[in-house]
Amino acid sequence: MSRSLRTALLAGLLAGSAPALAAAPLELRPTPEVDLPFGDDIGFPAGPGSDVIASNCTACHSADHTLNQPALSREEWHAVVDKMITAYKAPITPEDARVIVDYLARVKGEP
Amino acid sequence: MPQHTTLSSPSRRGLLSAAALGGMGLLAGRARADTFDFHVPGGPSTRPMTTTYPEKGRMIVQRTRPPWLETPFDVFDTGVFTPNDQHFVSWHWATFPTHVDTGSFALKVHGLVERPQALSLRELIYDLPRFEIAAVSQCAGNSRLYAQPRVAGAQWANGSMSNALYAGVRLKDVLDRAGVKGGATHVQFGGLDEPMLPDAPKFVKALDIDHARDGEVMLAFAMNGQQLPMLNGFPLKLIVPGWSAVYWIKMLDDIEVTDHPDPSVWTTRSYRVPDTPNHTVEPGQKGFGMVPITRNLPRSFVTNLKPGDSVPVGAPQPVRGIAFGGDRGVAAVDLSLDGGRTWQPTTLGRDEGTYSFRQWQATISLPARGAHTVMARCTNADRVVQPMRRVWNPGGYMSNQVETLDLVAA
Numbered sequence: 181m182s183r184s185l186r187t188a189l190l191a192g193l194l195a196g197s198a199p200a201l202a203a204a205p206l207e208l209r210p211t212p213e214v215d216l217p218f219g220d221d222i223g224f225p226a227g228p229g230s231d232v233i234a235s236n237c238t239a240c241h242s243a244d245h246t247l248n249q250p251a252l253s254r255e256e257w258h259a260v261v262d263k264m265i266t267a268y269k270a271p272i273t274p275e276d277a278r279v280i281v282d283y284l285a286r287v288k289g290e291p
Numbered sequence: 292m293p294q295h296t297t298l299s300s301p302s303r304r305g306l307l308s309a310a311a312l313g314g315m316g317l318l319a320g321r322a323r324a325d326t327f328d329f330h331v332p333g334g335p336s337t338r339p340m341t342t343t344y345p346e347k348g349r350m351i352v353q354r355t356r357p358p359w360l361e362t363p364f365d366v367f368d369t370g371v372f373t374p375n376d377q378h379f380v381s382w383h384w385a386t387f388p389t390h391v392d393t394g395s396f397a398l399k400v401h402g403l404v405e406r407p408q409a410l411s412l413r414e415l416i417y418d419l420p421r422f423e424i425a426a427v428s429q430c431a432g433n434s435r436l437y438a439q440p441r442v443a444g445a446q447w448a449n450g451s452m453s454n455a456l457y458a459g460v461r462l463k464d465v466l467d468r469a470g471v472k473g474g475a476t477h478v479q480f481g482g483l484d485e486p487m488l489p490d491a492p493k494f495v496k497a498l499d500i501d502h503a504r505d506g507e508v509m510l511a512f513a514m515n516g517q518q519l520p521m522l523n524g525f526p527l528k529l530i531v532p533g534w535s536a537v538y539w540i541k542m543l544d545d546i547e548v549t550d551h552p553d554p555s556v557w558t559t560r561s562y563r564v565p566d567t568p569n570h571t572v573e574p575g576q577k578g579f580g581m582v583p584i585t586r587n588l589p590r591s592f593v594t595n596l597k598p599g600d601s602v603p604v605g606a607p608q609p610v611r612g613i614a615f616g617g618d619r620g621v622a623a624v625d626l627s628l629d630g631g632r633t634w635q636p637t638t639l640g641r642d643e644g645t646y647s648f649r650q651w652q653a654t655i656s657l658p659a660r661g662a663h664t665v666m667a668r669c670t671n672a673d674r675v676v677q678p679m680r681r682v683w684n685p686g687g688y689m690s691n692q693v694e695t696l697d698l699v700a701a
Contacts, residue, residue, distance in 0.1 A: 241385070249446065269488060
């Protein structure tokens with residue numbers, strides 16, 4: 181089934197059977213095709229360890245996620261990286277974890 | 292480390308849209324810059340604005356992938372229902388599809404049930420009674436940006452909350468169709484998003500069986516009279532009125548009836564708060580219990596004035612805003628012009644339901660030139676009142692202290 185046919189079908193399903201809807205009946209219009217941005221244009225500022233954080237910390241979320249964090253203490257950064265490894269199963273070696281904590285404490289600044 | 296290419300593959304193209312750009316005109320003039328400055332110290336305070344996410348209007352980018360898109364606060368002054376194209380967006384894993392085949396989509400109901408189900412959208416729409424409810428969806432970490440001291444997590448200002456009128460079916464009716472077996476204690480929910488890495492935990496949440504069958508928890512296939520935007524969970528979303536949005540599973544396709552509480556890290560390790568009054572502790576404090584985040588708490592905001600606005604001295608000044616009561620309705624919203632010593636009532640707007648935003652308004656007059664503060668305080672139908680003391684906990688969750696707006700009378 182083509183996309184537009186499915187669109188029309190669902191439009192029919194929803195509009196035809198929605199007497200209870202308070203709002204106007206559904207009118208579905210196809211949108212221009214759009215991709216979600218990946219965020220690979222956002223990089224970690226270059227410096228010691230930037231390659232290590234880039235390869236360990238962008239699989240699950242784009243770099244702006246980490247860069248938008250506030251200034252945190254080394255202990256807090258350590259807890260963040262540890263949570264990524266133990267709770268969300270990020271495969272990060274202890275050496276890389278140390279480099280990443282150093283990088284974040286330096287680049288993000290401490291409070 | 293494996294790099295996922297799903298997001299840029301052609302199969303992710305092509306979206307259905309119900310997006311009405313209706314509400315946009317009001318904001319376009321004001322928010323034309325490409326960055327938004329929250330003016331909060333202690334970290335980066337600007338974020339890009341975007342209009343390029345599918346079915347979304349102008350939003351603040353808190354994170355590109357998976358998207359965290361914040362509703363610009365001006366939107367809340369335009370009415371109690373947040374336009375779908377500016378309803379905030381939050382995903383945990385970036386693997387959710389941007390195209391769902393509505394013909395083959397099936398909602399599985401399994402586990403401790405007599406008749407396991409695979410319900411099509413057609414069956415959900417035609418075969419079960421229709422149910423509608425207005426409810427605020429609020430991220431547990433809404434307002435984390437303002438935590439003092441700052442904490443890690445999504446750095447939301449006050450815009451990871453949105454209100455909509457949802458239409459769909461009651462979860463109770465879906466469970467009854469499957470026939471819950473004796474011994475069932477919980478219902479666990481999952482969506483089409485899968486973890487990014489093979490060992491990582493799938494995002495799931497659970498409710499206890501009585502809550503799941505309370506007749507208000509529902510599965511929505513429409514919001515504000517339109518199908519859900521893909522980024523808000525098309526084609527089906529779990530709506531848990533009065534509870535934190537972390538429970539509102541998007542692209543819901545899996546309901547499992549179980550005999551045990553949710554074992555996932557999303558409940559046992561994250562999304563937890565201290566069991567202290569107002570979930571508040573001192574930074575560094577130890578020796579308190581942690582409990583899962585559940586219900587929303589009362590909040591209120593001024594929406595027609597911004598921090599630092601200047602108002603004419605001695606003249607009548609309309610003040611207007613929104614409030615919600617959390618898991619109970621709004622009983623009252625009061626204002627204080629003297630730092631919380633005395634309070635004056637406001638007039639509440641139309642009641643759209645227990646879990647909805649409610650508008651309020653009042654007229655104040657600032658007697659003398661200079662700096663003034665306006666505080667807004669919501670009391671809910673259970674007499675739960677917003678605290679004056681700042682809420683603080685290590686996760687930056689459930690912030691709901693009385694907001695203070697700084698004004699200048701001139």
